[in-house]
Amino acid sequence: MLTLEKRPTPSRFWSAATPVVAVILTMIAGGLLFALLGKDPVAAIRTIFWDPLFGEFAWYLRGQLLVKAGPLILIAIGLSLGFRAGIWNIGAEGQYIMGAIFGASVGLAAYPTESRLIFPAMILAGAFGGWLWGTIPAILKTRFNTNEILVSLMLVYVAERILSKAALGFLRNPEGAGFPGSRNFAQYPAASNPELIMGTGMHWGVVAAFIAVIFAYILLQRHILGFQIKLAGQAPRAARFHGVNPARMVMLCLGLSGALAGLAGVFEVTGPAGQISIDFNVGYGFTAIIVAFLGRLNPIGILLAGLLMALTYIGGEMASTNLGLPAAAIQAFQGMLLFFLLAVDVLTNYRIRLFARGAA
């Protein structure tokens, strides 16, 4: 009879090893899934995890890696702070959309003025939009005690409706012959977010993601606020005695993660996406939840997890064009990764012991 015995402190080894084990288990289970779909599992896994890095088109796809990883990392860093404090912001997708709409609105309002100030203003507006959308559940939680999980998630659907109104209505390109979607920022240099170094996929959003990783690392390791966030999650009562104001913590974590998601949104819409369109958002806000957990809510871990998740996006696209693997398969694959991660995580906090039944 197997029983679980709680460890006095979480195992440091397993804490680092579980994501790796989870990825390997997901590859095996994913291979089985792909075999069920009638695809060669080895070829599918190689197409997803190997070819984008070392295959024939790697010179191009490696650049795409940063394009996809940038927003994932930026959003996941924000989410991880809240998750550490036990504050569940799962509406990052909505904050991402609102950031994009706010940022794009500033840029489109300034069209066709050429000024160096336009792009920074758009970035600030994007962060503000995301902050605003994240602060709504925070205020409702602190003032009215509502559940932030439900409110932040509901606001995603609201944001999606506003996005379709923006793409079809108030932000539509007046010279677009009636097609939905805003002006393309690639044709408006003052407001565009181009690739900084050709072929690397590096744009300002990726730079922001790296800066966020560094700041989050310092915050959590060296700053009193980081200590308070960790304390609020691990021992809420002790945190209160320490003088941590729970309401302030909620406002801070939701607001900050919203602002980072908003930043990701405005960088995406001015750069890789190019314009506000009905479906420019591809679920980064939800995938970032997986990234945050896979990175063990640790900034460096999130950096690696974001790159890995970006790899599955790119590899998934390749597998879908080359092998005819349905695009949805990769989404199921990513969800499976989170399952395995949560499952093997038991090893971090518990020891598995063999006991004869009834001996105790």
Next chain:
Amino acid sequence: MDLGGINPAVLIASLMVASVPILLAAIGELVVEKSGVLNVGVEGMMIMGAICGFITAVSTGNPFLGFAGGAAGGAALAFVFAVLTQSLLANQVATGLALTLFGLGLSSLMGQGYNGIKPPLTGPVPFGPLADLPVIGVILFSHDWVVYFSIAIIAAVWAVLKYTRTGLILRAVGENHDAAHALGYKVGRVRLLAILFGGAMAGMGGAYISLIRVPQWTDGITAGAGWIALAIVVFASWKPWRVLIGGYLFGGISVLQLNLQASGSRIPVEYLSMSPYLITILVLVIMSSGKGRASLNAPAALGQTFHASR
């Protein structure tokens, strides 16, 4: 009698139909939460039920089997949740989120090739002349069996929780799992059964969307209904009959906004279609604040991991 081109009797009848998916999912989740488990993966279980039910109904040609298939699909995903949270002691919120993300992906994978197919029809229950009664006939006697089933299951859950030993054990496990364990009740087993029931109900609710309400398969067909069901449990303060009130309230709002869209209201479609979500938030605010706030009635062990050291 018409109000702005909307017939009230037809409106009531159609809100009863519209609210079935969230009613079923919410009553299932209520039982799960009463046992002390917070499963936020309702959306994932619903959409798995929607696709499993759809595939079963299309391939067998029998809509009744479709609902059974939907319940099985929802319960299968719920079983994964139960293993992770009860045996492997994973965080319930994180696992619930994983359930939703995985369910959305897997359902759209399974649904490849089922787009644009019509499922077999489920007819109304034949009440004979009763259905021809003015107003009452339309409201009470014109529905398919699932509408009556959803009300019956709420009554059954209420009766079981209030009057039976099973209900008492379930509530004891949800209020204080250590005490229930000390009394010799199998906390894990009770919770497993509650989670499976919740999954089956959510799956049936999802199957209702794809088989009757829409009726066809598209990706992401549940569109947040699972999350609204979670909100309704809070709205209902964990009381079965209030689930019915909450469900009909939300059903009413979604039907009303659809009718307003159809009758060419001056409010843009986008703003109308966001109203169910905004009203969910509003209701959560009203129910969660103030002295009589709903959260006071929440099961005491809700969302806590149970690990028996002995």
